[in-house]
Amino acid sequence: MKAEVTINGARHVVDIDDDTPLLWILRDRLNLTGTKFGCGVGVCGACTVLENGEAVRSCQVPGSELHGRSFTTIEGLSPDGTHPCQRSWLEEDVAQCGFCQPGMIMTACALLKRKPDPSDADIDQTMSESVCRCGTYPRMRTAIRRAAVAMRGHET
Amino acid sequence: MITTRRNFLRTAAAGGASLIIGFDRLGLIKAATAPTGSAFQPSSWLRIDPDGVVSLTIGKSEMGQGVRTSLAMLLADELDADWARIKLVQAKPTKGSDLGTGGSDSIRSGWKPLRKAGAAAREMLATAAAATWQVERNTCTTGDGAVVHGATGRKIAYGDLVSDAAKLAVPENAPLKTAAEFRFIGKRTRRIDGHDIVTGRARYGIDVKVPNMLYASLERPACAGAVVAVMHEDRARAVHGVRNIIKLPGGGIAVVADSTWAAIKGRAALAVEWSSAPKDAFDSDAHLQRLEAASRETGFITRKEEPPAETGAVTQTLEATYHYPFYAHAPVETMNCVADVRDGRCTIWAPTQAPERLQHRVGELLGISPDNVEVNITLIGGGFGRRLGVDYAVEAAAISRAAKAPVQLLWSRADDMKHGHFQAASVHYLSAGFDAAGAPVAWKHTKAGSFHNISPLDPKETRDAGWYQDWSWGAYDVPYAFPGIQTAYVAVDLPVKHGPWRAVFAPSSVFAREGFIDEVAHVRQADPLAFRLEMLRGADVIKAGTTTVDRRRLRRVLETVRDQSGWGVKLPEGRGRGVACNAYFGHTYIAYVVDVALGMDGALRVERVVAAVDCGVVVNPIGVEQQMEGGIIWGISSALKGEITFRNGAAQQSTFADFAVARMRDAPAIDIHIIESAETEPFGLGEPPVPPIVPAITNAIFAATGKRVRRLPVRPELFRAAS
Numbered sequence: 041m042k043a044e045v046t047i048n049g050a051r052h053v054v055d056i057d058d059d060t061p062l063l064w065i066l067r068d069r070l071n072l073t074g075t076k077f078g079c080g081v082g083v084c085g086a087c088t089v090l091e092n093g094e095a096v097r098s099c100q101v102p103g104s105e106l107h108g109r110s111f112t113t114i115e116g117l118s119p120d121g122t123h124p125c126q127r128s129w130l131e132e133d134v135a136q137c138g139f140c141q142p143g144m145i146m147t148a149c150a151l152l153k154r155k156p157d158p159s160d161a162d163i164d165q166t167m168s169e170s171v172c173r174c175g176t177y178p179r180m181r182t183a184i185r186r187a188a189v190a191m192r193g194h195e196t
Numbered sequence: 197m198i199t200t201r202r203n204f205l206r207t208a209a210a211g212g213a214s215l216i217i218g219f220d221r222l223g224l225i226k227a228a229t230a231p232t233g234s235a236f237q238p239s240s241w242l243r244i245d246p247d248g249v250v251s252l253t254i255g256k257s258e259m260g261q262g263v264r265t266s267l268a269m270l271l272a273d274e275l276d277a278d279w280a281r282i283k284l285v286q287a288k289p290t291k292g293s294d295l296g297t298g299g300s301d302s303i304r305s306g307w308k309p310l311r312k313a314g315a316a317a318r319e320m321l322a323t324a325a326a327a328t329w330q331v332e333r334n335t336c337t338t339g340d341g342a343v344v345h346g347a348t349g350r351k352i353a354y355g356d357l358v359s360d361a362a363k364l365a366v367p368e369n370a371p372l373k374t375a376a377e378f379r380f381i382g383k384r385t386r387r388i389d390g391h392d393i394v395t396g397r398a399r400y401g402i403d404v405k406v407p408n409m410l411y412a413s414l415e416r417p418a419c420a421g422a423v424v425a426v427m428h429e430d431r432a433r434a435v436h437g438v439r440n441i442i443k444l445p446g447g448g449i450a451v452v453a454d455s456t457w458a459a460i461k462g463r464a465a466l467a468v469e470w471s472s473a474p475k476d477a478f479d480s481d482a483h484l485q486r487l488e489a490a491s492r493e494t495g496f497i498t499r500k501e502e503p504p505a506e507t508g509a510v511t512q513t514l515e516a517t518y519h520y521p522f523y524a525h526a527p528v529e530t531m532n533c534v535a536d537v538r539d540g541r542c543t544i545w546a547p548t549q550a551p552e553r554l555q556h557r558v559g560e561l562l563g564i565s566p567d568n569v570e571v572n573i574t575l576i577g578g579g580f581g582r583r584l585g586v587d588y589a590v591e592a593a594a595i596s597r598a599a600k601a602p603v604q605l606l607w608s609r610a611d612d613m614k615h616g617h618f619q620a621a622s623v624h625y626l627s628a629g630f631d632a633a634g635a636p637v638a639w640k641h642t643k644a645g646s647f648h649n650i651s652p653l654d655p656k657e658t659r660d661a662g663w664y665q666d667w668s669w670g671a672y673d674v675p676y677a678f679p680g681i682q683t684a685y686v687a688v689d690l691p692v693k694h695g696p697w698r699a700v701f702a703p704s705s706v707f708a709r710e711g712f713i714d715e716v717a718h719v720r721q722a723d724p725l726a727f728r729l730e731m732l733r734g735a736d737v738i739k740a741g742t743t744t745v746d747r748r749r750l751r752r753v754l755e756t757v758r759d760q761s762g763w764g765v766k767l768p769e770g771r772g773r774g775v776a777c778n779a780y781f782g783h784t785y786i787a788y789v790v791d792v793a794l795g796m797d798g799a800l801r802v803e804r805v806v807a808a809v810d811c812g813v814v815v816n817p818i819g820v821e822q823q824m825e826g827g828i829i830w831g832i833s834s835a836l837k838g839e840i841t842f843r844n845g846a847a848q849q850s851t852f853a854d855f856a857v858a859r860m861r862d863a864p865a866i867d868i869h870i871i872e873s874a875e876t877e878p879f880g881l882g883e884p885p886v887p888p889i890v891p892a893i894t895n896a897i898f899a900a901t902g903k904r905v906r907r908l909p910v911r912p913e914l915f916r917a918a919s
Binding site for chain 2: 057059060061064067068069071072073074075076077078079080081083084086113114115117121126129130133135136137138139140141142145163164165167168169170171172173174175176177178179180181
């Protein structure tokens, strides 16, 4: 089947099997490898992308449901890595191996869109859907609070 | 881009303008254009180009320990480099190289060579500038990538000096800076590759694409010796995009396809059913029983200290048995490898910690020299020792050979959980003897465990006490001053794959040792932290087996967590505070005070960790904090989350649901105190934070509940029943 899908603002027509998950379209067809495979069953969060600002697990979106939809991946989050979440991630020295971090950053972006001033419980609840084996959780918490402040300041 | 020695030399010959220095792990340095003798095989390179860019080619794998940043800092400091112009290049293994990354060794092994290379280059650049200006060398200083003549305010950038500097002999003993002169070492330094990570540009093994690459998924025998009972090859071949189905020598069935998804689907369509497991197939419960029985044997004595004659006779004995389970590494990036076998050669792209082992194993498989296996080391999405094994690369090479194409093999999450080289289970039998006055006078710790089997043991090695100590870190090197000490090791055969896992043999032994010393303190009705300090009295420096332990450093980290945690304050009902400490190989000293809270549902939460660490010279404080935090959270996973169990020869867990790991909600508040060390060298910190955190947690659980945890992971049911 042919699906027309918009990724990071660019329209793509991809010829795929209807069950091909968005994750593998991004990685194998469009060479957008910033979106990671970690489990394939939607429990680790490494493949998280944004759709209308909401977090979506790209391994759980089949090709048959893609037509006409628009997604943002880590590569398209900002032109030069200056999204408040990306900046706060660097300022708080979050990453260790970094592999889960694109998914974590996208998850945090969606949280902050939904809740611009999240409580610690909101942060823990949302981010606990994802796995970081290096243990960057304490720094992610701080980075999300920092990004929230930066984003609210930006809006006013 | 990967730069080899040959490329370096070619560039140097063609341009003739770059300053290139090769060096090895012993710190031998030579200009690249110097004639190479067999005695000098550089594995690392420093190159400064006319545009001022400093390229550092090193073999250490980056897997989250920040090694690219911290090693670059060592070089930059002595070179007085401009940090913004440093570029890291990944070395490839060459004949006789030893690029492996493990044992918390990167900073230790890089400390001298990188500084010597930087100092030599700085000396050459300053000498070249002095010659240009016709002034004395000692009137020139260096800083931010330039040589400065203070008296006249003249300045030449390094890039403009490399052509002249390259003509000079490499000084063998250029002076190194004193600690007071360090400009990078000890300073909080951001990750050199941080921007790549947050923008998704960082390329891990899984992200490698080579022209005409095919994708493979591999179905492995469910347990050792299993054969295919039912398989639907026709259905797999009918999947769109499936190219080939390959039966591997080890019994696996590989599906090779045009895309990752087609390979995954094709493998599912195969719907392989394996022959049922033999009656005696491996079972972890039965294995733990064997270990427990073995822990009562005398075993090989790894350390024995007879009590002095005046020591009181033992009139009372306390004993306990500690059980330690199997764990998976479960890095978020599953095992993967790209292999391209052709024309008697093999090219590999792999997230690996052991490139030379990989060369040898793939060479063995293909019947070619290891020198004909080219290894491109990629970024690693979590190592933790798992990628010291090279099984996934050997599989990829076997598939590529049969498919006659470059192939990327990607393990599923279930593959990764079920076919790891696991942290092996062990059982520890401990006893303490008290004299008639109640004084602790004897300590005994017998570990029943298993030798690693991911690489064959050398049968020619002498199996002396030192050799056995290597399998029982944290047991033989007990730092406490018991007049009589006996530690022993009993080897129990373990047929499933097992190998190094973060901190290797120490976590099990330290869990048992630090739990049991708490039990001894309890019998003595002593405060467990004060009791440890009391038991660290006597000689400041002791020889424990092959390890030297500096008790002053251990006392200091304990005193620091005591003072910083508010130790001794009574906590409310349902809360408890525990302590544990460890000297990792006598190198890195860590103590923790942990607060836990028991929920109404029996769930335990680690609320706060106060840590003190003495790792010698601190290169990057951010790196120290990250490794400490990561090690603490790793320990929370192993104390409170998942374990691997085996039935019918197979691991039963396959996802992050049934092998749970800590999530953000499990992360405590962490307060780290870095000791200003008296040491003049840095020690490692990837592994050392792990061993003492688990017993600090279980000791806190005892303080909160009165229940002694001697079996991991902790089960909430244990506490639900009590309430």
